[in-house]
């Protein structure tokens with residue numbers, strides 16, 4: 316990696332990436348023309364082009380990650396007199412691989428994308444593009460980057476977090492190493508509920524109030540969002556365990572964003588300080604057995620009753636639904652199904668906390684709420700519940716937003732999910748860091764055919780790719796968090812969620828693969844990382860739904 320002019324390399328990378336973006340824009344315009352009905356992009360037409368939409372959404376997410384990584388590398392390069400060359404080296408490799416991935420997709424389906432071989436070849440085959448791509452993709456170069464990554468024991472250079480966020484990272488990172496990691500294996504293998512040994516100190520550290528303004532009892536400075544702080548903490552805790560710590564913030568994050576958007580002042584004053592203290596713990600009940608991705612369709616009925624509402628129906632996958640004392644429940648208050656998402660309202664449902672895999676909450680008036688934990692292959696520690704509401708009474712004051720909130724539940728849920736998406740990207744990054752660290756250390760120790768496996772070219776190339784992808788996901792997550800703090804970043808939050816979660820599956824797979832048979836043993840933490848990573852692309856917006864309904868739709872609508 317020595318003797319390379321990184322200023323020039325980064326400039327070349329940016330130029331090649333821009334050319335690729337031009338081709339993607341052309342494909343989006345083509346898709347727009349194919350999906351317009353009466354001058355508007357029609358949902359049914361988009362559905363007729365799902366493959367093209369999906370591939371363009373993924374390509375756009377990858378190019379955006381590459382942009383962010385290039386900016387990060389440039390900041391590192393210009394900050395120090397003797398800059399660390401690794402971020403620039405990784406950024407260049409990442410850009411080259413992204414450009415080739417995108418080109419492969421465009422080349423495979425010229426009819427669908429409206430971009431011909433001549434255009435792709437012109438972009439990739441120019442002398443300038445060739446001068447960048449050929450050396451970056453050469454096996455010997457990838458091998459040398461991987462050797463450097465291994466020699467540095469996975470240190471990917473400065474993360475450029477400011478003092479405040481570095482302090483948060485160090486504090487919660489220590490907690491993850493000293494408290495969470497030693498308990499994580501037992502929680503996973505025995506399917507235990509997260510113990511007070513983890514919850515109590517996190518309450519004291521203020522973790523449950525990270526996204527709640529100070530004036531409502533949280534840690535966030537009033538009038539100034541700190542999404543970046545929330546995701547730095549999430550990343551560190553997820554490094555310790557996805558199920559036993561890193562996902563604890565998701566629920567208060569979603570609930571507090573929904574409350575801040577739609578709650579009455581009295582509801583905010585009452586609930587936010589309690590949520591910030593982690594007493595009660597909370598859970599989110601949106602998904603139903605027949606409605607997951609299609610949130611607008613949910614059917615759980617809320618019918619008016621004396622002083623409140625009666626809930627009837629089923630929810631599923633309500634994570635932490637047993638331990639939680641407060642459930643955020645999306646229900647249909649308007650019987651007219653034609654109202655679709657406008658017939659939904661959000662309720663704050665109180666219940667006693669339970670550590671068990673089954674629970675039952677009977678009410679004096681005959682109502683009942685029962686729950687049963689669903690056995691899962693990973694993501695253990697919080698337990699995800701099927702819930703059955705049977706004439707379960709909820710007081711009128713617990714409808715989010717009061718009378719004005721009736722019919723607004725879908726919008727409150729969406730406000731909550733924007734925070735959940737970026738938070739899930741940070742969970743993926745934390746999990747990848749844990750897997751990457753194990754992969755590097757095992758590759759250095761394990762001797763096969765008389766050599767450590769880290770000495771082989773193929774292992775080094777894997778480590779180089781893992782490092783580049785990890786750094787890209789991490790820096791993209793940070794950058795999108797900053798954008799969200801400035802009031803933007805909604806679409807980018809979906810893109811980074813899509814990209815980081817898919818990447819976590821690949822990276823944990825490779826980390827396990829490097830361990831050979833040992834990786835498949837339950838006693839190896841990498842087997843847990845692999846099982847845990849699999850859920851990331853399913854919840855907080857399934858991969859396909861985000862790609863098709865959020866990212867591709869927005870990109871096509873915006874296309875020229």
Ligand SMILES: Cc1cc2nc3c(=O)[nH]c(=O)nc-3n(C[C@H](O)[C@H](O)[C@H](O)COP(=O)(O)OP(=O)(O)OC[C@H]3O[C@@H](n4cnc5c(N)ncnc54)[C@H](O)[C@@H]3O)c2cc1C
Pocket residue numbers: 365598599600601602604605606607608609631632633634635691694699850853854855856857858859860863
């Ligand atoms: C461990 C775990 C924890 C969870 N925790 C919670 C929680 O706390 N609260 C909560 O409310 N929910 C939770 N969920 C539910 C989660 O949000 C849903 O599983 C998710 O939204 C997907 O819904 P579904 O399972 O019904 O899948 P479906 O909607 O049935 O989708 C099945 C598949 O079809 C794809 N698909 C969907 N629509 C389309 C389309 N138009 N075109 C092409 N493909 C499509 C999906 O992407 C997916 O791959 C959790 C899930 C899991 C697994």
